[in-house]
Amino acid sequence: MRENLSTWNDTIVALATAPGLGAIAVIRLSGASAIEIVASVFSKKSLLNQPSHTVHFGKLLNGKDVVDEVVVSIYRAPKSYTGEEVVEISCHGAPLIQDEILQLMIHAGARMAKPGEFTQRAFLNGKLDLTQAEAVADLIASNTDAARKTALHNLKGGFSTDLQVMREKLIKFSALIELELDFSQEDVAFANKKELEILVQQLQIKTQALLDSFKLGNVIKNGVQVAIVGKPNAGKSTLLNALLNENRALVSEIPGTTRDTVEEYLNIQGILFKLIDTAGIRSTTEDSIEQMGIEKSKEKILGADLVIAMFDVNDQSIEQVKIWESEVDSDKLILVGNKKDLVKDNTLFANESLKEVIFISAKEKENIKALENTLYKKVAGEGINKEGTIVTNARHVASLKKLSLALNDVETGLQHNVTGDLLALDIRQALHYLGTITGQITNEDQLDFIFSKFCIGK
């Protein structure tokens, strides 16, 4: 438990379910007086003596007026989400009723909760660490299966467990080194420097792996930008439609059909891809509107995480592949040869220069699955390791980078045989950055910032 608990003596209230009309709504209170406040307006037996984890049916009364018939659930401290006394009122879902009950609770002594304040209290009461609290926000905001899974992994403490193990080992060393300093006159060595060196190297590897996972973490959270580019008439818009399974973009045999970019989302095995259909690129065009579209396509290539470079396989395939390979980074590039249904000479598919190419027919929807698999693999490799920790939070990345630098300092110090007090200083610095991730070391502004991104009622 944390010491600043005593400052949290007011009781907060908020709507926990989505605002608007629903069959039922849940209003939640947390704080020392939560049960008293609800009991003071509850029609039935007194709630004050009821045990934790019980539900009670009754009426909420505003003077003599019945506001609603409700079910009240009681969770007593510390066995609740926040670690405080918590009451959840399930009422009928009309916005008017929700409002009236909130007003009633405020009148009886509660105050409106700030965004994320329930989770902030859970954190301050030691129920969650900071990475877990942040995972709660990610979980609520997750819109794909992969995002949900990584958030759940972190909520269960996946990320913090990894860091906690490192932290404990480092603390042990820093204690031993500091012990040595106390006995410096006697020239004894408690800490084994070789072991420390190995530990620091292991930590460095772990930190790098976590940093590397952010690239995947970021796309899991925010989606992958995929630009579909190529010459006019290559079939880009037809491909977009085939991937989406609907006629979203205009298709025609006239080159230069797509003028402005068309963007749509596609979920492949839990990862969100943002597909961007662009205007066909050709070297010269008289039409100034088309020219603007083309400039935009070039911009999209630069900004995209992946580029589907598309060409008509019946039109100078090898030359086009060469151009794309020289223009776009290989780990971003997916080469797609379209209109395979029109190919007369099948030997083309076996051509060595085209071995990276996925041959499809956008119009006949042939081989679209293979392209989807390639998109997925480019992002997730052989699959997202559900047990592995993936960093999805920019704040964690910033701390991990500083941690890595601090570990470097410890390593260099060890190599140069620096004195124990300098070494202890560097280790403490590394411990500090580890602590800022899990929240053992925080400041109020940072907490306010993190929790302000939550929705109200969580």
Ligand SMILES: Nc1nc2c(ncn2[C@@H]2O[C@H](COP(=O)(O)OP(=O)(O)OP(=O)(O)O)[C@@H](O)[C@H]2O)c(=O)[nH]1
């Ligand atoms: N036979 C055949 N025709 C296709 C295929 N894919 C697209 N087409 C045709 O090619 C023409 C151009 O298709 P679009 O999808 O509009 O091409 P685009 O690349 O978006 O063209 P712009 O928007 O002008 O840059 C249309 O007449 C499509 O029906 C395919 O796989 N096979």
Ligand SMILES: [Mg+2]
């Ligand atoms: Mg088009």
